[in-house]
Amino acid sequence: MAFKRSEEIRGMDLPSLIDVVFLLLIFFLVTMQFSVEASSAKRRGAKPPDIQLPRARGAEDVPSDDVLSTLLFQIQYAVKNDSSSPRVVYVLEPSGQNPITRNEALQNAKRDSMFAIFPRDFLQLKENQFKRLPACRLISDAIFNYKEEHFHRPSLDNTVEIRAEKDVEFKIINFIMQECSAYKDTIPRVIFRTLAQVKD
Amino acid sequence: MTGSIQNRGKNNRSWTMAIAGLVLVAILYLALHEILLSFLPQDNIMIPLTSIEEKIPVPPRPGVKGIIITGPVIQDLVFQVDFKQSQIKKLNWKRIEKIDPTADVKIRAKVLPTGELVFNPVTDVFSPGHSYAGSEIAKIVQTWRFTPYKHGEIRFWFNFASRGVKLTIDVHDLRRNADIPEKYFVKNGLLFYVKGLQPARVNQFGHVVIRD
Amino acid sequence: MAIKFREEDRRKMELTSLIDMVFILLVFFLVTVTVVQLTVKEQKLPVPTPISEPGRAQILIQLLADGRFLWIDDQATSIVSRIMDQVEKTFGYLSPRELENKKTHQALRVLLNKNIFPGDLLESKLDRLISKANKTPSSQYFILLRVPDSVPYYHIIDIIQKLSRAKFHNISYGCVGGSIAQIRNSKNVKVVIEKDKHGRRRENLRIDF
Numbered sequence: 001m002a003f004k005r006s007e008e009i010r011g012m013d014l015p016s017l018i019d020v021v022f023l024l025l026i027f028f029l030v031t032m033q034f035s036v037e038a039s040s041a042k043r044r045g046a047k048p049p050d051i052q053l054p055r056a057r058g059a060e061d062v063p064s065d066d067v068l069s070t071l072l073f074q075i076q077y078a079v080k081n082d083s084s085s086p087r088v089v090y091v092l093e094p095s096g097q098n099p100i101t102r103n104e105a106l107q108n109a110k111r112d113s114m115f116a117i118f119p120r121d122f123l124q125l126k127e128n129q130f131k132r133l134p135a136c137r138l139i140s141d142a143i144f145n146y147k148e149e150h151f152h153r154p155s156l157d158n159t160v161e162i163r164a165e166k167d168v169e170f171k172i173i174n175f176i177m178q179e180c181s182a183y184k185d186t187i188p189r190v191i192f193r194t195l196a197q198v199k200d
Numbered sequence: 201m202t203g204s205i206q207n208r209g210k211n212n213r214s215w216t217m218a219i220a221g222l223v224l225v226a227i228l229y230l231a232l233h234e235i236l237l238s239f240l241p242q243d244n245i246m247i248p249l250t251s252i253e254e255k256i257p258v259p260p261r262p263g264v265k266g267i268i269i270t271g272p273v274i275q276d277l278v279f280q281v282d283f284k285q286s287q288i289k290k291l292n293w294k295r296i297e298k299i300d301p302t303a304d305v306k307i308r309a310k311v312l313p314t315g316e317l318v319f320n321p322v323t324d325v326f327s328p329g330h331s332y333a334g335s336e337i338a339k340i341v342q343t344w345r346f347t348p349y350k351h352g353e354i355r356f357w358f359n360f361a362s363r364g365v366k367l368t369i370d371v372h373d374l375r376r377n378a379d380i381p382e383k384y385f386v387k388n389g390l391l392f393y394v395k396g397l398q399p400a401r402v403n404q405f406g407h408v409v410i411r412d
Numbered sequence: 413m414a415i416k417f418r419e420e421d422r423r424k425m426e427l428t429s430l431i432d433m434v435f436i437l438l439v440f441f442l443v444t445v446t447v448v449q450l451t452v453k454e455q456k457l458p459v460p461t462p463i464s465e466p467g468r469a470q471i472l473i474q475l476l477a478d479g480r481f482l483w484i485d486d487q488a489t490s491i492v493s494r495i496m497d498q499v500e501k502t503f504g505y506l507s508p509r510e511l512e513n514k515k516t517h518q519a520l521r522v523l524l525n526k527n528i529f530p531g532d533l534l535e536s537k538l539d540r541l542i543s544k545a546n547k548t549p550s551s552q553y554f555i556l557l558r559v560p561d562s563v564p565y566y567h568i569i570d571i572i573q574k575l576s577r578a579k580f581h582n583i584s585y586g587c588v589g590g591s592i593a594q595i596r597n598s599k600n601v602k603v604v605i606e607k608d609k610h611g612r613r614r615e616n617l618r619i620d621f
Contacts, residue, residue, distance in 0.1 A: 013216050015429030017223065022436045024227045026443055028234055123562055164565045171561035173568075174589030194569050262556045262586035263467030266598075266620035270470050271489030274605065274613045383605055383615065 280389030
């Protein structure tokens with residue numbers, strides 16, 4: 001009788017032990033995964049994976065409180081929601097120590113005059129005239145300065161981000177890409193994102 | 201007796217408890233370790249899983265001066281017996297071997313640019329002493345047609361008694377047809393249609409022995 | 413009696429434990445799968461920067477200012493080589509350089525005639541491309557998108573977003589500025605035979621703007 005009881009107990013212990021082991025394993029796996037994902041996502045200023053980029057018809061707000069991770073050129077209409085108004089480019093930079101949100105960076109840009117307006121006829125301008133516009137000078141200088149400070153050697157991490165309203169002409173974006181390509185492999189990629197409604 | 205079994209039972213029980221305790225302690229230690237780790241500054245300690253993307257190479261850079269658009273693969277053309285033709289007959293090796301196991305037959309023929317094989321079964325077939333085997337083989341070889349990619353003189357040598365190479369086909373006089381565009385390679389494919397003869401017994405490539 | 417009760421008890425207990433184990437394993441694998449999905453990186457749109465050598469692509473899409481687009485893929489090579497053979501036969505008396513120019517001129521004319529499509533066909537062509545890419549996960553596609561200055565941003569985003577939906581992520585793309593006038597005035601169009609990375613020979617179409 002005593003023999004049977006001890007066998008019984010031993011029989012019970014093993015599955016319970018395995019249960020406990022698996023439970024704790026899963027628990028810590030999940031906690032670690034989620035914490036890593038959340039922290040790295042916050043650090044990169046990334047969007048949650050299932051966000052849809054706004055299409056031509058419907059509009060979806062891009063959250064303006066996500067963290068800025070790299071140099072960002074925000075190109076929008078001078079008059080809100082009026083695609084016939086001149087284009088304005090804002091230079092948004094992540095500040096040194098603390099991560100700042102895109103909204104905060106936009107306020108900084110407005111305060112520091114890190115923005116410029118494109119003239120209404122910029123599409124008709126020739127290549128060298130276009131390059132000499134104050135807006136383009138601002139862009140070139142911003143890229144140069146940012147690269148000097150942050151991009152010390154070629155790497156996939158060196159990116160420049162562009163967020164533009166949906167009707168912004170490609171000429172401006174092309175200019176930004178050309179400026180990046182001037183530094184050969186230092187800036188290999190440019191991130192494109194759209195801006196639906198600017199909430200500021 | 202019961203006492204000792206009880207004692208043994210108790211011992212085993214305490215063993216199990218000890219092991220369970222140890223496992224729990226280990227798990228608790230790991231948990232504590234993780235918690236402590238998560239309090240450290242996030243930046244360089246925890247390498248996020250998404251950093252795997254850095255190993256992916258940068259996609260090819262587009263050129264502004266020009267572009268090369270990948271086109272279709274150029275398939276090599278194969279010069280071989282054209283099995284689509286209906287009149288082609290198979291040479292039955294075993295049968296000829298039974299008829300004349302020492303048959304030694306040489307045929308000198310021409311491939312026309314249309315793929316036809318022409319030769320005179322009387323004057324172009326050399327089979328001294330094996331005339332029956334010779335005429336049998338000649339009758340069958342005359343039905344062979346090739347895909348029209350090469351033309352020229354082609355020589356067959358059927359040597360049944362030989363050890364090793366029993367069928368030699370001399371193709372070094374064949375030239376590619378003029379109407380084939382430059383970009384195509386014309387490979388030599390199956391140049392004989394022999395039943396019962398394993399390709400390995402002909403030569404290592406199974407098709408042709410090229411004589412220089 | 414007491415023994416029988418305990419035996420039954422034990423068997424019931426074993427069964428419960430086994431069921432517990434099964435559920436735990438189920439939860440374990442569910443969690444692992446979900447976690448794997450979460451760590452798929454967010455949709456970044458890589459845009460390679462241009463360098464001044466002829467780039468390589470499987471498909472060239474040139475957008476035109478009026479909404480149409482030029483689509484050149486591997487089917488263009490056979491058209492061009494046929495045109496060039498015709499030119500060779502008809503104008504064989506010309507000097508080599510004049511012949512080259514004539515070939516380029518004719519090839520471009522035919523390409524721009526046959527391969528410019530109205531804007532509403534772009535979506536269906538892209539869909540077809542993506543389904544082809546999904547059928548052959550091992551083949552890599554690089555699409556070069558050439559965009560003139562006046563095309564609005566959303567048009568490009570739409571195209572790029574569509575391309576990045578390939579199931580096996582075997583479509584990569586690049587975006588440069590450029591107009592169809594540059595292609596129309598190309599200095600040189602040639603059919604070149606090159607080995608691809610598997611060692612197979614291909615007839616590639618080279619256009620120098």
